[in-house]
Amino acid sequence: MKRLFKWLMLLTVLMLAVLVWRERVHLAAFPGIIGGFTAKEYCSCRYVARMPEDYCRGYVKQWLPATLADDPLARRVSATGLGVSRSAVWLGEREGCRLLTQEDRLASDR
Amino acid sequence: MPRLSCLFLLLCSSLALGAERWPSPQWPVQLADSTAAQALQAYAFPARDDRTRTGIRSDALLVVRDGVIVHEAYAGATEASTPHLIWSASKSLFACVLARAADQGLLRLDDPLARHYAPMQKHPQVRIRDVLNWASGLDWQEEYEFAPLRSSVVAMLYTRGRADMGAFAAGHPQLHAPGTHFRYSSGDSNLLAAMLRERLGERHADYPWQALFEPLGIRSATWERDASGSFIASSYVYLTARDLARIGLLMQRDGRWGEAQLLPADWVRFMRTPFVGEGVSPGGGVPGGHWWLNRTPAAQPRPWPDAPEDTFAALGHWGQGLYVMPSEGLVVVRYADDREPGFDANRLLALARAAYGRQAQP
Numbered sequence: 001m002k003r004l005f006k007w008l009m010l011l012t013v014l015m016l017a018v019l020v021w022r023e024r025v026h027l028a029a030f031p032g033i034i035g036g037f038t039a040k041e042y043c044s045c046r047y048v049a050r051m052p053e054d055y056c057r058g059y060v061k062q063w064l065p066a067t068l069a070d071d072p073l074a075r076r077v078s079a080t081g082l083g084v085s086r087s088a089v090w091l092g093e094r095e096g097c098r099l100l101t102q103e104d105r106l107a108s109d110r
Numbered sequence: 111m112p113r114l115s116c117l118f119l120l121l122c123s124s125l126a127l128g129a130e131r132w133p134s135p136q137w138p139v140q141l142a143d144s145t146a147a148q149a150l151q152a153y154a155f156p157a158r159d160d161r162t163r164t165g166i167r168s169d170a171l172l173v174v175r176d177g178v179i180v181h182e183a184y185a186g187a188t189e190a191s192t193p194h195l196i197w198s199a200s201k202s203l204f205a206c207v208l209a210r211a212a213d214q215g216l217l218r219l220d221d222p223l224a225r226h227y228a229p230m231q232k233h234p235q236v237r238i239r240d241v242l243n244w245a246s247g248l249d250w251q252e253e254y255e256f257a258p259l260r261s262s263v264v265a266m267l268y269t270r271g272r273a274d275m276g277a278f279a280a281g282h283p284q285l286h287a288p289g290t291h292f293r294y295s296s297g298d299s300n301l302l303a304a305m306l307r308e309r310l311g312e313r314h315a316d317y318p319w320q321a322l323f324e325p326l327g328i329r330s331a332t333w334e335r336d337a338s339g340s341f342i343a344s345s346y347v348y349l350t351a352r353d354l355a356r357i358g359l360l361m362q363r364d365g366r367w368g369e370a371q372l373l374p375a376d377w378v379r380f381m382r383t384p385f386v387g388e389g390v391s392p393g394g395g396v397p398g399g400h401w402w403l404n405r406t407p408a409a410q411p412r413p414w415p416d417a418p419e420d421t422f423a424a425l426g427h428w429g430q431g432l433y434v435m436p437s438e439g440l441v442v443v444r445y446a447d448d449r450e451p452g453f454d455a456n457r458l459l460a461l462a463r464a465a466y467g468r469q470a471q472p
Contacts, residue, residue, distance in 0.1 A: 026259050029269035036268030048332050048348050049194060055187045058160065059447070086268075094319065096334040096348065101273040104337065 034081025036099055038066040043077040043088035043097035046070065131177035132368055133359070135327055137352055139179040146465035147181060153461055154444065155185050163449040167429070169194060170351040170445035175438075175466050177359060179352070186447070193330045193348035194445045197426030200333075201299045202381075203322075203357060204343035205242055205400035208302060209365065209377035210321035216309055219380060227305035229280035233288070238305075240289040241298045242399040243385040247286035248279065250295040263296045267345060274338040276304020292389035292397050296344035299400070300336075303343035315339070326360060326367060328353045345427075351443045358434050358441030361401075361422070382422055398422065416460035429453050438467040 020027060038060045045056035057068065066081035075090035077097075088099045131138055154168040169188035173181035188194055196203075211217050219239040223230040230236060236246050253261040262282070265271050271278030279297030286293070307314045318341065323331045330353045334346035360366070361381075365373025381399035384407040390396065392410045396403040404412050404421035414421055417435060424432040429446030433455070442462050446453065464470060 023259065025270070026265070029265055030259055032269040033264055036272070040268065044195065044334070044346075044348070048334075049192055051187050051192070094316075094332060096332040096346065098334065098337065099268065099272050101337045 031082035031084040032086060034062060034064050034066050035079045035084045035086035037062065038068060038079035038081060039077045039086045039088040040097060040099040042068060042070070042079065043075070043090055046077070047075050047090040048096040133177065133327060133352075133356060134368065137174070137179045137355075138177065139182070141182065142180055142466070144465060144470075146461070146470060150181065150458070150461040150465045151183060153457060155183060158185060160186070163447070165450075166453045167447045167449070168444060169447055170443065172351040172355055172441075172443040173462055173466050174355050174359060174441040174443075179355075180466050181462075182351075184351075188445060190352065191330075191350060193332055193350055193353075194430075195426075196347050196349060196354060196424075196430045196432075196445075197345055197428065198296065199354075199424035199426035199430050199432055200343060200345055200347035201296075202401045202424030202432070203318075203347055204299060204302060204341070205377075205381055206357065206360070206373060207318045207322050208238070208242075208306065209373040209381070211306065211309070211317075212377055213372065213374050214321070217305075219377070223301060223305050226309040227276070227280075227301070228308070229277050230301065230305070232280060233284055236288040238302070239380065239399070241302055242380070243289070243292065243387075244294050244298050244397055244400075245286075245289050245292050245385060245387060245389075246295065246298045246301065247284050247288045247291055247293075248282040248295065248297060249285035250279070250282055250293060250297045252294050252296060263344070266297060266300065267342075272336060274304075274340070275300040275336045275342060275344075276307075276338070276340050280304075286388070290387050292385050292387060294395075294397070299344040300340065300342065303340045304338070307338070307340045322372070325370065325372060326356045328356055351445055354432050354443050355441050357424075358432050358443065362434050362436050362439070362441055382420075395425070414456040414459050416456050417463065421459065423455075431455060433459060433462075435459070435463065435467070438463055440466055 042056050042060045045051050045059050064081055066079050069078045076087060078085060078087045086099060088097045090097050154171045156166055158167060169186050171183045184190060221238050222234055223236050223238060224234045240246055251260050251262040266275050266278050279301045310317055318333055330350040332348040333341050335341055365371060365378040381401045382403060383398055384403050384405055385397045386407045395413055396406050402423045402425050404414050404417055405419050406412055418437045420437050421435045429448035431444045433442040440462060
């Protein structure tokens, strides 16, 4: 009985490992969704649609928690969800906001 | 005597102008307050609960009849001056931008995308018309917040694809032969956007304004771009309700704005022709050329049975809609923040038709 249980456990772990490997690209990107969504949509809500702060905080609220930091002078919004932080910045009347990429962030750090 | 004939001419010309009204520069407004109009208003704007975010949550409702605003209401934080996000209704606007480019001889419906956009050389058979039908045949997963892990669209907008959405979409494998199988895809729309960027080069950044928005008198438009500079054709146009209605009036009048035929007739026809092929579910949306139709290819139930057959629409996430009913002379804009299903577009159109259509009781 104990051996059967061990085998079942091993099988489960193995199947899980295969699943994780198959979905590795999706899984690696997944934690960035909440921060990305929150930063981009909050930025656009505030600086493109010009909605009130409270409204925009409610508007971007998802089923997973996120923290949000807005720099109104730079019109730059950062958000962290699932431990991953993303930023979006307002670029102009026609261009609105853009979610920054890894390259953007390296460039702005320099 | 010459004075009299002058007066006569003036009278004739004002009558001729009166026959067709345009928002140039401002929309003419003649609001009504019939019982039917109140029923429409009551359906679109039930008591709003911003804490639970349940039920029908309209932000704006605008009805235009024959070029005149007859109904206009806003709720929540949205006002007449708010450039509201239209989400996927952006796709239909992008089709109009491409139609302008075709009018200027820059591209044709039958062009393979690969002719203008190198990353599509992996898929050399895919034509502009296939992609406008959402029938590129690429293996795309269009799911939103309920299945975010494998969602191509979430990855495109927020994670792996955000730097260059066109290249991200082009990187998907071919699942079906191009033009044979409908599969709703935001990637398809952004392939078209990347293609236009490559085709236009330097002129690209101002093109939607020059080609489409400015001729229509649209002043509120924002169209966000990805890091490569391409317009996010799938998702990110912001417009006031009044400005979105201008696109509706353009489409109601077959691509003509005043004296100018802005969109080529064959493009307008194509946008409003139902796609014939696999993958279209009966009773669901009927895809045309990046617009949604009420005309079905076979004897299938129409998506909006209480609206005329010639109805078509630009539709977006969370309840955004631009509906055009040419035979009723009506354009309806609805902005919303619907966080759960429940809103019934058929009901809205039936009520708008009863209040303001050709048979409406004043």
